[in-house]
Amino acid sequence: MNPEEALKTKFNEVLDLKPEEIVLDQPIGEAHDVDSTELVEISVGLKKDYGFQLSDNDLKKTHTFNDIVEILKTKGAT
């Protein structure tokens, strides 16, 4: 699964957001009211998919969905 699809799956599992409901270019804290425990849950799920841990800096409420996809790509997610 490519990083965009993987992240959409996590957003669906943790935040109950359908792919079409995800705002791609707004900070996720603002767009989806994501809290810190939800970020950890998303991070743990991505680690299971890709085998690497996202740091607190990688996954922040101020990041957009697209920002996180780019971070995943730079870490080698394909």
Next chain:
Amino acid sequence: MNKIAISGLGVVSPSGIDKRKFWANIKSGQSAVEKIERFDASRYTSRIAGHVRELDAYSNVSSRLLKKIDLFSHMALVASELAINDAGLDLSKENLERAGIFMGNAIGGWLYGETELRDLYIEGREGVSPFMASAWFPAAPQGQVSIRYGLKGYSKTIVADRASSLMAIAYAARNLNRDKNDFIIAGGMEAPVTPYALLCCQTSGVLTQQNDTPQTAYRPYDKNRDGFAIAEGAGIVIMESPERAAQRGAEVYANVIGFGTTTDGVDRIEPAEDGVQLARAITIALDNAGLKPTDIDYICLDGAATRIGDITETRAIRSVFNGHSDQLICSAPKSIYGNLLGATGAVDVITTVLAMQNDTVPPTINLNEPDPECDLNYCANTAQSREINNALVINRGRGGINCVLVLQKAG
């Protein structure tokens, strides 16, 4: 103390959700205790409980939030919504910095806690949901209700075993007397139908083992009783000054007019043999309310269905009420749906308020052969018509925690 009005009721119980359904089932005396099927309870000595049904039909909690909270918080949110709506509260017109939440439970969110602890030991640290941090602890329901409605006033969570929510309501009344809040959402919640919570109750030796006959197993004051059946649920009431309730045109069900608390201090599980401290709690409550024993019409009993619990409760009532004991009518309606542990007091208060409103005493069911040492009028098996102007609610926790609340009919 000054009267504090109860102006809204919200109940989530094995005998039904919402006051109408609940009262109809309580009045009928139809048992709601069933075999536990949520998990394999076959190796437990007590395998029956009161379960809440149809919670989802009454809930508008999002599936996103449900992943982050335990069942006890979910039930508290549903009961709070029912109570707020029942009271006709328009929160957009309230000063939310003066809105309080006083809640009680005995064990916290163990359904969530147990699952995650199991994962911790099997999968390691990363197997544990981050939601665990805010899901399991006893103050979680208070926090969830606060977040949902934006309530920011003085609030507390009380943990005092089976007296938790009665104390929460009592301390809410005291706080309103001190003018620290405009109104308070008060009550309790408990979700003990889980493997670990059931085990803890079982090892305390207070649960019935009459598993083949769930509906007749919980039989307080009967000589064949052997303990209570656990139950899950929540009871929430809206409390405010009678003047404030009148100003906003709200119906007042009843008033809290006094309370008393004491502790036995003799054993970590059992109450004291003499019932002296429970009697003292009753006396303190009556004094606090400015009533005499002869003013009391009805007592909603603790009804532990253990030998020492039933006998010492009866003994304490006899010692305070003397000759008036035989005019009193008492009952333990929780024999119908099970003992909600920390939430039991709040549901007892709601039951008593509805009993006052309907001029009907709900029954103690399964009372066929009274213990000779339990010689009060327990309203056995069938509801009775009776005007109730003043009532007591008694709750007792393990180790001899005693709490007594005095309620007075409104009007």
